[in-house]
Amino acid sequence: MTEMVYGAVPLQTGEPILPKWWRTLDKWTMSCILLLFVIGLLLGLAASVPLAARNGFDNFHYVQRQAVFGGMALVAMVVTSMMSPTFVRRAAVIGFAGAFVALMLLPFLGTDFGKGAVRWYSLGFASVQPSEFLKPSFVVVAAWLIASSQKINGPPGTLISFGLCMTVVMFLVMQPDFGQSCLILFGWGVMYFVAGAPMLLLVGMASVVVLGGIVAYSSSEHFARRIDGFLNPDVDPTTQLGYATNAIREGGLFGVGVGEGQVKWSLPDAHTDFIIAVAAEEYGLVLVVILILLYALVVVRSLFRLMKERDTFVRLAGTGLVCMFGVQAMINMGVAVRLLPAKGMTLPFVSYGGSSLIAGGIAVGMLLAFTRVRPQGEIADFLRGSGRR
Numbered sequence: 001m002t003e004m005v006y007g008a009v010p011l012q013t014g015e016p017i018l019p020k021w022w023r024t025l026d027k028w029t030m031s032c033i034l035l036l037f038v039i040g041l042l043l044g045l046a047a048s049v050p051l052a053a054r055n056g057f058d059n060f061h062y063v064q065r066q067a068v069f070g071g072m073a074l075v076a077m078v079v080t081s082m083m084s085p086t087f088v089r090r091a092a093v094i095g096f097a098g099a100f101v102a103l104m105l106l107p108f109l110g111t112d113f114g115k116g117a118v119r120w121y122s123l124g125f126a127s128v129q130p131s132e133f134l135k136p137s138f139v140v141v142a143a144w145l146i147a148s149s150q151k152i153n154g155p156p157g158t159l160i161s162f163g164l165c166m167t168v169v170m171f172l173v174m175q176p177d178f179g180q181s182c183l184i185l186f187g188w189g190v191m192y193f194v195a196g197a198p199m200l201l202l203v204g205m206a207s208v209v210v211l212g213g214i215v216a217y218s219s220s221e222h223f224a225r226r227i228d229g230f231l232n233p234d235v236d237p238t239t240q241l242g243y244a245t246n247a248i249r250e251g252g253l254f255g256v257g258v259g260e261g262q263v264k265w266s267l268p269d270a271h272t273d274f275i276i277a278v279a280a281e282e283y284g285l286v287l288v289v290i291l292i293l294l295y296a297l298v299v300v301r302s303l304f305r306l307m308k309e310r311d312t313f314v315r316l317a318g319t320g321l322v323c324m325f326g327v328q329a330m331i332n333m334g335v336a337v338r339l340l341p342a343k344g345m346t347l348p349f350v351s352y353g354g355s356s357l358i359a360g361g362i363a364v365g366m367l368l369a370f371t372r373v374r375p376q377g378e379i380a381d382f383l384r385g386s387g388r389r
Contacts, residue, residue, distance in 0.1 A: 021082050024372040028301050032294045033077070033349060033364055037070050039291065040275075040350035047264045047271040047278040048352060062271060062352055069354040073361030080365025081372070085314050088369050092140035095362075099137055102130035103171050117175045117344070120355075129355040131172060131180045136321060136363035138168060139187050143317035146195050150312060158195070161188065178216065178223055179331065179343035185209060187324040191316045226341045243267050244277035244336045255284035271352040273344055276336045291350070292333070299326040305371040318370035321363055 015023075041063060048062035055061075080088065102121070110118040113127070120127040142161040149157030165188040172181040193202060216223045247263035250256060261281040264270040270278050279287050302322040309315040325348060332347040334340035346356040 017082065021372075024374070025081065026301060026305060026368060026371050029298050029364075029368060029371070030081075032298045034074075036291070036294055036349040037074070039279075039287070040347075040352075041067060041070070043275055043279055043350065044271060044352055046259055046261060046282060047275055050265045051268075051271055065354070066352050066357070069357045070349075073349075073357040075361075076358055077361040077365035077368070080362055081368035083365075083369050085311065085317075085370060088366050089140055089144050089313070089317075092137040092366070093144075095133065096137035096141045099130050099134040100168070102128075103134060103168070106130065106171075106175065115344075117177060119175050119177055119344075126354055129353075131175075131177060132355040132359035133362070134168065135180070135183060135187070135324060136359065136366055138164070138184060139191070139320040139324060140317045140366060142188055143191055143320055144313055146191055147313035147316055150195065158192065162192075173216070176223065177344070179345045182331075182343075183324055183328060183345075186327055187320045190323045191320040194316055194319050195312075226343075240267055240269065240274060241335075241338060241342060244274045245338060247277040247281035248337060251280040251282065251284045253284050254286060255280070255282045258282055272346055273332065273351070274336055275347055275351050276333050280336075288333075291347075295326055295329045295348075298322065302367055302371050309370075314370045318367055321367045321370070325360075325363065325367070 044063045044066050045060065048066075049059050052059055052061045080091075083091070106118050106121075109121060111120055111122045111127075112118045113120060113122075119131065120129050142165065145155075145157035145161040145164075147157070148154045149159075165184060168184055169181045172178075172184065189202065189205065217227055218224075243263050243266045247261065251261075255261075259282070261278055263274075263277050263281050267274050267277065276288065276291070279291065299322050302318060306315050306318045306322075309318070328345060329348055331340055331343060332345050332351070335342050335345070346353050348360050349357065
Protein backbone atom coordinates (compact mmCIF):
# COMPACT_ATOMS: atom_id res chain seq x y z
CA MET A 1 0.00 0.00 0.00
CA THR A 2 2.86 2.38 0.84
CA GLU A 3 4.45 1.72 -2.55
CA MET A 4 1.17 2.56 -4.28
CA VAL A 5 1.15 6.00 -2.61
CA TYR A 6 4.85 6.98 -2.53
CA GLY A 7 6.29 4.77 -5.25
CA ALA A 8 8.72 1.88 -5.03
CA VAL A 9 12.05 2.36 -3.27
CA PRO A 10 14.88 2.12 -5.85
CA LEU A 11 17.11 -0.89 -5.35
CA GLN A 12 20.86 -0.17 -5.05
CA THR A 13 22.67 -2.78 -7.12
CA GLY A 14 26.22 -1.81 -6.17
CA GLU A 15 28.41 0.33 -3.96
CA PRO A 16 28.90 3.94 -5.15
CA ILE A 17 32.15 4.57 -7.03
CA LEU A 18 33.81 7.04 -4.64
CA PRO A 19 33.23 5.09 -1.39
CA LYS A 20 34.35 1.89 -3.11
CA TRP A 21 37.47 3.59 -4.51
CA TRP A 22 38.41 5.03 -1.12
CA ARG A 23 37.78 1.75 0.70
CA THR A 24 39.94 -0.31 -1.67
CA LEU A 25 42.74 2.24 -2.24
CA ASP A 26 46.25 1.95 -0.81
CA LYS A 27 46.06 5.13 1.25
CA TRP A 28 49.66 4.90 2.47
CA THR A 29 51.00 5.03 -1.08
CA MET A 30 48.68 7.91 -1.93
CA SER A 31 49.84 9.82 1.17
CA CYS A 32 53.52 9.28 0.31
CA ILE A 33 53.00 10.65 -3.19
CA LEU A 34 51.23 13.74 -1.84
CA LEU A 35 54.07 14.33 0.63
CA LEU A 36 56.65 14.00 -2.16
CA PHE A 37 54.78 16.58 -4.21
CA VAL A 38 54.59 19.01 -1.27
CA ILE A 39 58.33 18.57 -0.63
CA GLY A 40 58.93 19.21 -4.34
CA LEU A 41 57.06 22.51 -4.13
CA LEU A 42 59.02 23.44 -0.99
CA LEU A 43 62.34 22.74 -2.71
CA GLY A 44 61.15 24.50 -5.86
CA LEU A 45 60.70 27.72 -3.85
CA ALA A 46 64.46 27.72 -3.39
CA ALA A 47 65.84 25.90 -6.41
CA SER A 48 63.92 27.67 -9.19
CA VAL A 49 64.38 31.30 -8.11
CA PRO A 50 67.84 31.72 -9.72
CA LEU A 51 66.59 30.21 -12.99
CA ALA A 52 63.59 32.57 -13.00
CA ALA A 53 65.93 35.53 -12.40
CA ARG A 54 68.21 34.48 -15.27
CA ASN A 55 65.26 34.14 -17.66
CA GLY A 56 63.61 37.41 -16.60
CA PHE A 57 60.55 35.89 -14.89
CA ASP A 58 59.01 36.50 -11.49
CA ASN A 59 60.81 34.74 -8.64
CA PHE A 60 58.16 32.04 -8.25
CA HIS A 61 57.34 31.60 -11.95
CA TYR A 62 58.52 27.99 -12.08
CA VAL A 63 56.99 27.12 -8.71
CA GLN A 64 53.61 28.30 -9.96
CA ARG A 65 54.00 26.23 -13.12
CA GLN A 66 54.99 23.21 -11.05
CA ALA A 67 51.88 23.67 -8.91
CA VAL A 68 49.72 23.73 -12.05
CA PHE A 69 51.42 20.69 -13.58
CA GLY A 70 51.32 18.93 -10.22
CA GLY A 71 47.61 19.59 -9.88
CA MET A 72 47.08 18.06 -13.32
CA ALA A 73 49.23 15.10 -12.30
CA LEU A 74 47.24 14.49 -9.11
CA VAL A 75 43.96 14.66 -11.02
CA ALA A 76 45.32 12.19 -13.57
CA MET A 77 46.48 9.92 -10.73
CA VAL A 78 43.08 9.90 -8.99
CA VAL A 79 41.11 9.37 -12.20
CA THR A 80 43.41 6.56 -13.37
CA SER A 81 43.34 4.87 -9.96
CA MET A 82 39.55 4.58 -10.25
CA MET A 83 39.82 2.48 -13.42
CA SER A 84 39.56 -1.28 -13.56
CA PRO A 85 42.68 -3.23 -14.65
CA THR A 86 40.98 -4.02 -17.96
CA PHE A 87 40.26 -0.35 -18.64
CA VAL A 88 43.83 0.58 -17.65
CA ARG A 89 45.16 -1.96 -20.13
CA ARG A 90 43.01 -0.62 -22.96
CA ALA A 91 43.97 2.97 -22.20
CA ALA A 92 47.65 1.96 -22.04
CA VAL A 93 47.51 0.36 -25.50
CA ILE A 94 46.12 3.59 -26.97
CA GLY A 95 48.58 5.71 -24.98
CA PHE A 96 51.54 3.57 -26.05
CA ALA A 97 50.59 3.84 -29.72
CA GLY A 98 50.36 7.64 -29.49
CA ALA A 99 53.59 8.04 -27.50
CA PHE A 100 55.48 5.68 -29.79
CA VAL A 101 54.45 7.61 -32.91
CA ALA A 102 55.50 10.84 -31.18
CA LEU A 103 58.85 9.23 -30.31
CA MET A 104 59.45 8.22 -33.94
CA LEU A 105 58.70 11.75 -35.19
CA LEU A 106 61.09 13.45 -32.73
CA PRO A 107 64.07 13.56 -35.16
CA PHE A 108 61.92 15.53 -37.61
CA LEU A 109 59.71 17.70 -35.39
CA GLY A 110 61.45 17.73 -32.00
CA THR A 111 63.93 20.12 -30.41
CA ASP A 112 66.89 19.80 -28.05
CA PHE A 113 66.60 23.20 -26.28
CA GLY A 114 70.38 23.49 -26.64
CA LYS A 115 71.08 20.36 -24.59
CA GLY A 116 72.38 18.20 -27.45
CA ALA A 117 69.62 15.57 -27.29
CA VAL A 118 66.37 15.84 -29.27
CA ARG A 119 63.84 14.72 -26.64
CA TRP A 120 61.10 17.35 -26.61
CA TYR A 121 58.30 18.90 -28.64
CA SER A 122 58.08 22.65 -28.12
CA LEU A 123 54.51 23.93 -27.81
CA GLY A 124 55.52 27.53 -27.13
CA PHE A 125 53.91 27.77 -23.70
CA ALA A 126 55.30 24.38 -22.62
CA SER A 127 57.21 21.34 -23.88
CA VAL A 128 56.34 17.66 -24.05
CA GLN A 129 58.75 14.73 -23.66
CA PRO A 130 57.16 11.63 -25.27
CA SER A 131 59.47 9.14 -23.52
CA GLU A 132 57.99 10.07 -20.13
CA PHE A 133 54.51 9.01 -21.29
CA LEU A 134 55.88 5.99 -23.13
CA LYS A 135 57.31 4.36 -19.99
CA PRO A 136 54.12 3.53 -18.03
CA SER A 137 52.14 2.57 -21.12
CA PHE A 138 54.96 0.31 -22.33
CA VAL A 139 55.10 -1.50 -18.99
CA VAL A 140 51.37 -2.24 -19.06
CA VAL A 141 51.41 -3.37 -22.71
CA ALA A 142 54.47 -5.58 -22.15
CA ALA A 143 52.89 -7.10 -19.02
CA TRP A 144 49.74 -7.89 -21.01
CA LEU A 145 51.78 -9.61 -23.74
CA ILE A 146 53.90 -11.63 -21.26
CA ALA A 147 50.81 -12.68 -19.29
CA SER A 148 49.00 -13.75 -22.47
CA SER A 149 51.93 -15.99 -23.45
CA GLN A 150 51.42 -18.03 -20.25
CA LYS A 151 47.91 -19.05 -21.21
CA ILE A 152 47.22 -22.35 -22.93
CA ASN A 153 47.68 -21.89 -26.70
CA GLY A 154 48.52 -18.26 -26.05
CA PRO A 155 50.51 -16.08 -28.48
CA PRO A 156 54.32 -15.69 -28.23
CA GLY A 157 53.74 -12.58 -26.13
CA THR A 158 57.12 -12.63 -24.37
CA LEU A 159 58.99 -12.60 -27.68
CA ILE A 160 56.73 -9.86 -29.06
CA SER A 161 57.21 -7.74 -25.93
CA PHE A 162 60.99 -8.17 -26.17
CA GLY A 163 60.94 -7.02 -29.79
CA LEU A 164 58.82 -4.04 -28.76
CA CYS A 165 61.27 -3.26 -25.97
CA MET A 166 64.27 -3.33 -28.31
CA THR A 167 62.48 -1.12 -30.83
CA VAL A 168 61.68 1.49 -28.16
CA VAL A 169 65.25 1.36 -26.85
CA MET A 170 66.60 1.87 -30.38
CA PHE A 171 64.58 5.07 -30.85
CA LEU A 172 65.61 6.32 -27.39
CA VAL A 173 69.30 5.71 -28.11
CA MET A 174 68.97 7.72 -31.32
CA GLN A 175 68.07 10.88 -29.32
CA PRO A 176 70.38 9.98 -27.42
CA ASP A 177 68.67 9.13 -24.12
CA PHE A 178 70.53 6.29 -22.42
CA GLY A 179 68.88 6.89 -19.04
CA GLN A 180 65.34 6.24 -20.27
CA SER A 181 66.65 3.31 -22.34
CA CYS A 182 68.03 1.70 -19.20
CA LEU A 183 64.69 2.24 -17.40
CA ILE A 184 62.75 0.58 -20.23
CA LEU A 185 65.14 -2.39 -20.27
CA PHE A 186 65.01 -2.67 -16.49
CA GLY A 187 61.20 -2.55 -16.40
CA TRP A 188 60.92 -5.29 -19.01
CA GLY A 189 63.60 -7.40 -17.31
CA VAL A 190 61.85 -7.20 -13.92
CA MET A 191 58.55 -8.34 -15.40
CA TYR A 192 60.24 -11.14 -17.32
CA PHE A 193 61.97 -12.27 -14.12
CA VAL A 194 58.73 -12.23 -12.11
CA ALA A 195 57.03 -14.19 -14.92
CA GLY A 196 59.53 -17.02 -14.36
CA ALA A 197 62.43 -16.35 -16.72
CA PRO A 198 65.43 -18.73 -16.48
CA MET A 199 68.30 -17.16 -14.55
CA LEU A 200 70.80 -18.17 -17.25
CA LEU A 201 68.82 -16.24 -19.84
CA LEU A 202 68.74 -13.14 -17.61
CA VAL A 203 72.52 -13.35 -17.17
CA GLY A 204 72.87 -13.56 -20.93
CA MET A 205 70.67 -10.50 -21.36
CA ALA A 206 72.75 -8.60 -18.80
CA SER A 207 75.87 -9.50 -20.79
CA VAL A 208 74.26 -8.13 -23.96
CA VAL A 209 73.46 -4.88 -22.11
CA VAL A 210 77.10 -4.58 -20.99
CA LEU A 211 78.25 -5.23 -24.56
CA GLY A 212 75.83 -2.54 -25.77
CA GLY A 213 77.33 -0.14 -23.23
CA ILE A 214 80.82 -0.82 -24.59
CA VAL A 215 79.63 -0.17 -28.14
CA ALA A 216 77.89 3.04 -27.03
CA TYR A 217 81.06 4.17 -25.26
CA SER A 218 83.06 3.63 -28.44
CA SER A 219 80.58 5.28 -30.82
CA SER A 220 78.91 8.07 -28.79
CA GLU A 221 80.96 11.05 -27.62
CA HIS A 222 78.05 12.13 -25.38
CA PHE A 223 77.98 8.75 -23.62
CA ALA A 224 81.77 8.45 -23.39
CA ARG A 225 82.12 11.93 -21.86
CA ARG A 226 79.71 11.05 -19.04
CA ILE A 227 81.38 7.71 -18.31
CA ASP A 228 84.85 9.31 -18.29
CA GLY A 229 83.63 11.98 -15.89
CA PHE A 230 82.19 9.31 -13.60
CA LEU A 231 85.38 7.20 -13.60
CA ASN A 232 87.69 10.16 -13.07
CA PRO A 233 88.69 10.17 -9.36
CA ASP A 234 89.16 13.94 -9.41
CA VAL A 235 85.89 15.89 -9.55
CA ASP A 236 86.08 19.23 -11.35
CA PRO A 237 84.52 21.67 -8.83
CA THR A 238 83.13 23.78 -11.71
CA THR A 239 80.99 20.95 -13.13
CA GLN A 240 77.45 20.02 -12.07
CA LEU A 241 78.74 16.97 -10.20
CA GLY A 242 81.35 19.12 -8.47
CA TYR A 243 78.78 21.68 -7.33
CA ALA A 244 76.38 18.95 -6.18
CA THR A 245 79.06 17.07 -4.25
CA ASN A 246 80.17 20.22 -2.45
CA ALA A 247 76.56 21.17 -1.61
CA ILE A 248 75.85 17.76 -0.08
CA ARG A 249 79.04 18.01 1.96
CA GLU A 250 78.18 21.53 3.17
CA GLY A 251 74.64 20.53 4.18
CA GLY A 252 75.73 18.08 6.84
CA LEU A 253 73.05 16.64 9.12
CA PHE A 254 70.61 19.57 9.42
CA GLY A 255 71.55 21.81 6.47
CA VAL A 256 72.73 25.40 6.25
CA GLY A 257 69.21 26.82 6.62
CA VAL A 258 66.16 27.51 4.51
CA GLY A 259 67.06 29.79 1.60
CA GLU A 260 70.74 29.95 2.63
CA GLY A 261 72.03 27.41 0.11
CA GLN A 262 74.35 28.55 -2.71
CA VAL A 263 74.36 25.58 -5.08
CA LYS A 264 71.11 26.71 -6.73
CA TRP A 265 72.95 29.76 -8.11
CA SER A 266 75.59 27.58 -9.77
CA LEU A 267 73.71 24.51 -11.01
CA PRO A 268 71.70 25.05 -14.22
CA ASP A 269 69.62 21.93 -13.43
CA ALA A 270 69.20 22.55 -9.70
CA HIS A 271 65.40 22.45 -10.03
CA THR A 272 65.34 19.18 -12.04
CA ASP A 273 68.15 16.60 -12.20
CA PHE A 274 70.07 17.85 -9.14
CA ILE A 275 67.28 18.97 -6.85
CA ILE A 276 68.47 16.48 -4.22
CA ALA A 277 71.64 18.62 -3.88
CA VAL A 278 69.47 21.62 -2.97
CA ALA A 279 67.59 19.48 -0.43
CA ALA A 280 70.83 18.21 1.12
CA GLU A 281 72.44 21.66 1.35
CA GLU A 282 69.51 23.59 2.82
CA TYR A 283 67.78 20.89 4.90
CA GLY A 284 70.61 18.40 5.43
CA LEU A 285 70.66 14.64 5.63
CA VAL A 286 67.37 14.64 7.56
CA LEU A 287 65.27 15.62 4.53
CA VAL A 288 67.22 13.29 2.23
CA VAL A 289 66.48 10.35 4.53
CA ILE A 290 62.80 11.32 4.64
CA LEU A 291 62.70 11.33 0.83
CA ILE A 292 64.37 7.92 0.67
CA LEU A 293 61.91 6.50 3.21
CA LEU A 294 58.92 7.84 1.27
CA TYR A 295 60.10 6.24 -1.97
CA ALA A 296 60.94 2.99 -0.16
CA LEU A 297 57.51 2.87 1.50
CA VAL A 298 55.74 3.22 -1.86
CA VAL A 299 57.83 0.43 -3.39
CA VAL A 300 57.65 -2.01 -0.45
CA ARG A 301 53.92 -1.57 0.23
CA SER A 302 53.04 -1.96 -3.44
CA LEU A 303 55.16 -5.10 -3.83
CA PHE A 304 53.60 -6.67 -0.74
CA ARG A 305 50.10 -6.00 -2.06
CA LEU A 306 51.04 -7.35 -5.50
CA MET A 307 52.42 -10.54 -3.96
CA LYS A 308 48.83 -11.43 -2.98
CA GLU A 309 47.48 -10.79 -6.49
CA ARG A 310 46.25 -13.80 -8.46
CA ASP A 311 45.90 -12.11 -11.84
CA THR A 312 49.20 -12.53 -13.72
CA PHE A 313 48.77 -9.39 -15.80
CA VAL A 314 48.03 -7.21 -12.76
CA ARG A 315 50.96 -8.67 -10.84
CA LEU A 316 53.43 -8.13 -13.69
CA ALA A 317 52.24 -4.65 -14.64
CA GLY A 318 52.18 -3.42 -11.04
CA THR A 319 55.65 -4.82 -10.35
CA GLY A 320 57.08 -3.22 -13.47
CA LEU A 321 55.57 0.17 -12.66
CA VAL A 322 56.65 0.32 -9.02
CA CYS A 323 60.16 -1.01 -9.68
CA MET A 324 60.67 1.53 -12.46
CA PHE A 325 59.40 4.26 -10.10
CA GLY A 326 61.84 3.24 -7.35
CA VAL A 327 64.83 2.79 -9.65
CA GLN A 328 64.30 6.21 -11.26
CA ALA A 329 64.45 7.81 -7.81
CA MET A 330 67.52 5.76 -6.94
CA ILE A 331 69.30 6.77 -10.18
CA ASN A 332 68.56 10.47 -9.67
CA MET A 333 69.93 10.45 -6.12
CA GLY A 334 72.80 8.13 -7.07
CA VAL A 335 74.01 10.54 -9.76
CA ALA A 336 74.11 13.44 -7.28
CA VAL A 337 76.44 11.54 -4.93
CA ARG A 338 78.54 10.05 -7.77
CA LEU A 339 77.38 6.48 -7.28
CA LEU A 340 76.22 6.47 -10.92
CA PRO A 341 77.21 8.26 -14.15
CA ALA A 342 75.34 11.49 -14.90
CA LYS A 343 71.94 11.00 -16.57
CA GLY A 344 69.18 13.44 -17.40
CA MET A 345 66.57 11.92 -15.09
CA THR A 346 64.16 13.66 -12.74
CA LEU A 347 63.30 12.78 -9.15
CA PRO A 348 59.66 11.58 -9.32
CA PHE A 349 57.14 14.16 -8.02
CA VAL A 350 59.94 16.33 -6.60
CA SER A 351 61.81 17.67 -9.63
CA TYR A 352 60.34 20.39 -11.85
CA GLY A 353 58.94 19.24 -15.19
CA GLY A 354 55.46 19.08 -16.68
CA SER A 355 55.92 15.86 -18.67
CA SER A 356 57.60 14.13 -15.74
CA LEU A 357 54.91 15.16 -13.25
CA ILE A 358 51.89 14.32 -15.40
CA ALA A 359 53.32 11.04 -16.70
CA GLY A 360 54.31 10.16 -13.13
CA GLY A 361 50.75 10.84 -12.00
CA ILE A 362 49.42 8.50 -14.68
CA ALA A 363 51.96 5.81 -13.75
CA VAL A 364 51.17 5.95 -10.02
CA GLY A 365 47.45 6.04 -10.84
CA MET A 366 47.91 2.80 -12.79
CA LEU A 367 49.82 1.33 -9.85
CA LEU A 368 47.06 2.33 -7.41
CA ALA A 369 44.47 0.78 -9.73
CA PHE A 370 46.43 -2.49 -9.78
CA THR A 371 46.99 -2.58 -6.00
CA ARG A 372 43.39 -1.86 -5.00
CA VAL A 373 41.73 -4.55 -2.91
CA ARG A 374 39.49 -6.72 -5.10
CA PRO A 375 37.09 -9.56 -4.17
CA GLN A 376 39.46 -12.49 -4.62
CA GLY A 377 41.21 -15.04 -2.50
CA GLU A 378 44.90 -14.48 -1.88
CA ILE A 379 47.30 -16.26 -4.22
CA ALA A 380 48.53 -18.46 -1.36
CA ASP A 381 45.00 -19.82 -0.93
CA PHE A 382 44.80 -20.43 -4.67
CA LEU A 383 48.09 -22.35 -4.69
CA ARG A 384 47.05 -24.46 -1.68
CA GLY A 385 43.78 -25.27 -3.42
CA SER A 386 45.62 -26.29 -6.59
CA GLY A 387 47.89 -28.55 -4.54
CA ARG A 388 44.92 -30.37 -2.99
CA ARG A 389 43.51 -31.01 -6.43
